[in-house]
Amino acid sequence: MESGEAAAAGPGAGRFPFPYTPYRIQEQFMEALYGALEAGRVGIFESPTGTGKSLSLICGALAWLRDCEEKRRQEEARLLALGAGGQDALSPQQARPGSADAAGQPDWVTAFVQKKEERDMVDRLKEEQIRRKKREDRLEKIRHNVQLKYAAKRKRCEEDEAKRLLQLSKEALSEGAGEGALDQLDQNEEELILDEYESDDEKKGVSGLEEDDDDDLEEEHVTKIYYCSRTHSQLSQFVHEVQKSPFGKDTRLVSLGSRQNLCVNEEVRRLGTLQLINDRCMEMQKNKHEKKSNEENEGKKRRVSRTVCPFYSFEQMQFLRDEVLVEVKDIEQLVSLGRETKACPYYGSRFAIPAAQLVVLPYQMLLHEPTRNAAGIKLKDQVVIIDEAHNLIDTITCIHSAEVSGSQLCCAHSQLSQYMERYRKRLKAKNLMYIKQILYLLEQFVAMLGGNVNQNPGCQAVSQTGTVLKSINDFLFQSQIDNINLFKVQRYCEKSLISRKLFGFVERYGSPASAVKTNKENQKLAGLQDFLLTLQQGSDKDAGTPQSPPVEAEHDQLRTTSPLMQIEGFLSALTNANQDGRVILNRQGTVGQSSLKFLLLNPAVHFAKVVEECRAVIIAGGTMQPVADFREQLLCCAGVDPARIVEFSCGHVIPPENILPIILCSGPSNQQLEFTYQTRDLPQMMDETGRILCNLCNVIPGGVVCFFPSYEYEKQVYGHWEKTGLLSRLAARKKIFQEPKKANQVEQVLVEYAKCIKRCSQTGGQMTGALLLSVVGGKMSEGINFSDDLGRCVIMVGMPYPNIRSPELQEKMTWLDKTMPRAGGQAPSRVLIENLCMKAVNQSIGRAIRHQKDFASILLLDHRYARPAIFNKLPQWIRERTQVKPAFGSAFAELRKVRTCILCPATNTVPHCPHLDLLRAFL
Secondary structure, eight states: OOHHHHHHSOSSGGGSOOSSOOOHHHHHHHHHHHHHHHHTOEEEEEOOTTSOHHHHHHHHHHHHHHHHHHHHHHHHHHHHHHHHTTOOSSOOSOOOTTOBOTTSOBHHHHHHHHHHHHHHHHHHHHHHHHHHHHHHHHHHHHHHOHHHHHHHHHHHHHHHHHHHHHHHHHHHHHHHHTOOOGGGOOGGGGGGSOOOOOOSSOOOOOOSOOSSOOGGGGOOOOOOEEEEESSHHHHHHHHHHHHHSTTTTTOOEEEOOOHHHHOOOHHHHTTOSHHHHHHHHHHHHHHHHHHHHHHTOTTSOOOOOOOOOTTOOHHHHHHHHHHHHHSOOOHHHHHHHHHHHTOOHHHHHHHTTTTOSEEEEEHHHHHSHHHHHHTTOOOTTOEEEEOSGGGHHHHHHHHTOEEEEHHHHHHHHHHHHHHHHHHGGGSOHHHHHHHHHHHHHHHHHHHHTTOOTTSOTTTOBOSSOEEEEEEHHHHHHHTTOTTSOHHHHHHHHHHHTHHHHHHHHHHHHSSTTSOOOOSHHHHTTHHHHHHHHHHHHHHHHHHTOOSOOOHHHHHHHHHHOOHHHHHHHHHHHHHTOOTTEEEEEEEOSBTTTOEEEEEESOTHHHHHHHHHHOSEEEEEESOOOSTHIIIIIIIITTTOOGGGEEEEEOOOSSOGGGEEEEEEOBOTTOOBOOOOTTTTTSHHHHHHHHHHHHHHHHHOOEEEEEEESOHHHHHHHHHHHHHHTHHHHHHHHEEEEEOOSSGGGHHHHHHHHHHHHHHHHHHOSSOOEEEEEEETTSTTSSSOOOOGGGGSEEEEESOOOOOTTOHHHHHHHHHHHHHSOOBTTBOHHHHHHHHHHHHHHHHHHTTSOOSTTOOEEEEEEOGGGGSHHHHTTSOHHHHTTOEEESSHHHHHHHHHHSTTTOOOTTTSOOOOOOOTHHHHHHO
């Protein structure tokens, strides 16, 4: 379908180009999405996995964007035509002498002002049209003229060769001059010294553009859709869906990511951690901009040459920007293009934002305001779509929370003290002042944990263990740092790049393997080495292991950790805090094991600006129930008018007979199923669970996935079954797999699980498949698809309520009860607990049905699921098909009727099973 035809089409399926005939629920989804974007709403959209949610989002949103741009072009043409004809578009009434408007201004003054505004607007529109035409012509040339690419590549090769020859000449001149190091410092050490800190005021950041800035980077009226999701793989998958969609060739899309994902400078990539890569990149940028002025500074002692990034070339990044806008590319393709063009994909992609129509980016980049501003993302009157948003509240909370351990605080204090001693004579007064303030902060933070920075944190026992929560003001006063301006300290850390300098210093001198000169000043560094070694030795003493860790291992630890960077994050959280923030003092056995954590209680404060600035915001996911959290804790607390909020939930594409959800209230021996903390450990409850699984595994082919509330409970039940012999009965029908705690072992377990199911389906015999014992909230409850034979039955044992004894959760509950109204007679804290439980349940049971022809049964083992308040929080497409079974016999009979029981290979259907006498045998 051509876009012109679609624009002329009326409401309905014809409005939305689609790669195939859409399901009816997809049409409904796109219509509701189009309406929400047009009306400027905040929408909560739920579309179960397997219903083509991504394509519905793409085609619905981009169809709206196409129509929006067409309306804007028509309006521009009308205004330009009026301007060319000398007509007055804004004031049709002619001013009469002596008359005045409602504000008391003479009509001729009002008319003059209105006409001036018209002329200014027409001039702006003309300038925009010129910029847009220039950009479109340039992209069209790149799209159709391959010779331009080869010419650009040849020019890059010539420039590289010229730079190489110039560098060789400089090195030859330098050797001939015989310049020595300054002040008895190695040349490499010059980069470790802090530059003079000129002002406490926020200086204008380097934009990354050189003198020949391009006008089209400031193109104003390009309406954008910002699409964000949780993971890099989810974003790549979305981009691939765009490429396959009818909009794939005509959409200007740019993918944004972190430096860790986009950097093509191998020297920087080798640093590994995100913070180190960020700091090194910013330092190399700064070096590039200082290089020119340093070289032209005659009459002064020339400083040692500092490293600049060869990929930070504005001309090459312009070329990369245009290539990104010409054709849709994902992150991997963007990185490959950056290597090929020798241009930085991180900055090149950012230069493409102003002209882009669809910007794809991770959660953190959009939801964290400083990161958003640094990327040049402007949300005013734009559209934001947040996908996979079932954990949006937790994500915002985590992004704006920070934690530092006692070991990190002591280590940072030791490192910074040694750094100050080493370079005291070379540091300016303001640098010394701020370093001393940071050292004082570290001392007081450690004191709050009950320790002393000058002693090994691993050997300092904490006298009063436990967890204490404090308000921000109480924490500042009790730690005696209320007289220090944390905003200035945090800004100094950010602008001076002190953590990067300190990391370079520790990397150079922190390992005994490093060659340290034997003069008096360098001998002071022995304290740093000794301290870093004792951190490891202190823990070794407790374990009874030798006290001399390998040099290589210690050096690797230094490379991968930078404690001051973590502490900067904690300071940033404190400075961004308000009355809704808390500091958690977690005092454990030793100071090193203890920690300080900033906890954000109200994530809405950081989401408010997003919904306030944007034209429309869409929060979407496969499982959004229960939506009350989003509506009340996030949107209403962020100041969104309830009338602006719209909710949409669609059914599934599978036939009703392809899914059988059952709430089971009692087991085969009539034991009531109620897995509370008090009853779930009883032997009879664990026995009843085992009997249920034995009966199900006898009749359900393929894979059965059983979710437990926690790893500890799963381990306890497994051990009990081993003792009673239930495990061997289960193993006779299904090979048993357990979810591993370590993330790197998950894939291996899943592969073996799938192989076992496939082998059993092919060979037949007594073994009918596999049983996977999983954990709610674990590695397999999100993001893993148990489609087809991998998940013919999903079982939920009990209700996975969170640990209400957690101090963090208790504080959140107290805060909600104080700030939120009661809902339906329930306290907000009680609603929170239920919602956390049901979100986890819904995520887990949604693993089974993954496409239109899939089928499965779902068993919820606890009579409390039948309570209306809980039942109504199940996803609609599951809830409307759920049966409540008081007794096991009737539930088992239902299971034997459905497709998960007997599959006819000839017809691929399951007839009704009449052999009810088998039921008695199993019971």
